[in-house]
Amino acid sequence: MSNIRKFNVIVAACENGGIGYKDALPWTLKGDMKQFAQLTTETSDPQKKNAVVMGRKTWFAIPENHRPLKNRINVVISTTLSELKPPCYVVGSVEDALVLLSSSPLLEQVEKVWMIGGERVYSYAMESPQLDRVYFTRIYGHFECDAFFPVAKLDKLEAVKDPRVSETDQEENGIKYKYEVLQSPKSELVNAA
Numbered sequence: 001m002s003n004i005r006k007f008n009v010i011v012a013a014c015e016n017g018g019i020g021y022k023d024a025l026p027w028t029l030k031g032d033m034k035q036f037a038q039l040t041t042e043t044s045d046p047q048k049k050n051a052v053v054m055g056r057k058t059w060f061a062i063p064e065n066h067r068p069l070k071n072r073i074n075v076v077i078s079t080t081l082s083e084l085k086p087p088c089y090v091v092g093s094v095e096d097a098l099v100l101l102s103s104s105p106l107l108e109q110v111e112k113v114w115m116i117g118g119e120r121v122y123s124y125a126m127e128s129p130q131l132d133r134v135y136f137t138r139i140y141g142h143f144e145c146d147a148f149f150p151v152a153k154l155d156k157l158e159a160v161k162d163p164r165v166s167e168t169d170q171e172e173n174g175i176k177y178k179y180e181v182l183q184s185p186k187s188e189l190v191n192a193a
């Protein structure tokens with residue numbers, strides 16, 4: 001098997017680092033959902049798809065009529081869920097997800113791997129040398145949450161531009177937010193090597 005591949009993280013978090021409450025999103029932001037769908041789906045090679053990697057609760061937080069996330073390879077991390085049919089896979093850890101996606105045939109079929117939550121997936125991802133970029137939606141305000149993103153880990157990343165991502169302030173339903181794209185310096189070193 002070739003090397004373990006790099007991945008992006010995509011997350012929306014409020015000022016206290018909260019990402020979820022009672023197995024659902026604490027907010028409804030259609031613009032952010034649209035951006036999530038676009039970024040995680042779009043590929044430069046039309047023959048390939050992207051993969052989304054998520055914990056079991058995130059999987060079940062997706063409304064049934066949108067599950068699996070369409071036009072993407074869905075990889076669910078769980079030690080309790082039984083098998084799913086391709087293009088959905090169940091694996092026992094984030095490491096196993098990366099091994100699966102770094103091996104044939106998914107290595108050749110998948111263009112970009114996106115880690116889409118929840119808490120343990122993000123914690124692992126933010127410590128990994130395979131982290132490439134974080135697409136971060138910064139939501140202003142404090143929401144009651146019981147799942148969190150390690151926001152302090154963003155400090156070691158560098159802001160970059162992505163032409164697909166708006167730099168202007170957003171507002172929906174009275175909630176102010178903005179998009180940030182952050183690059184792992186480790187990733188640049190790997191690229192330069």
Ligand SMILES: NC(=O)c1ccc[n+]([C@@H]2O[C@H](COP(=O)([O-])OP(=O)(O)OC[C@H]3O[C@@H](n4cnc5c(N)ncnc54)[C@H](OP(=O)(O)O)[C@@H]3O)[C@@H](O)[C@H]2O)c1
Pocket residue numbers: 010011012013018019020021022023024025054055056057058059061077078079080081092093094116117118119120121124147148
């Ligand atoms: N704001 C955002 O961007 C965002 C993104 C995603 C999710 N969310 C929200 O976050 C919440 C869900 O996140 P969560 O942290 O509570 O749960 P989660 O990570 O989605 O799911 C937890 C479950 O996934 C499995 N799992 C996760 N990491 C694992 C690991 N490293 N090794 C083995 N198994 C692992 C385990 O399943 P088993 O018990 O089956 O072993 C665990 O019980 C929801 O409220 C959701 O709406 C928000």
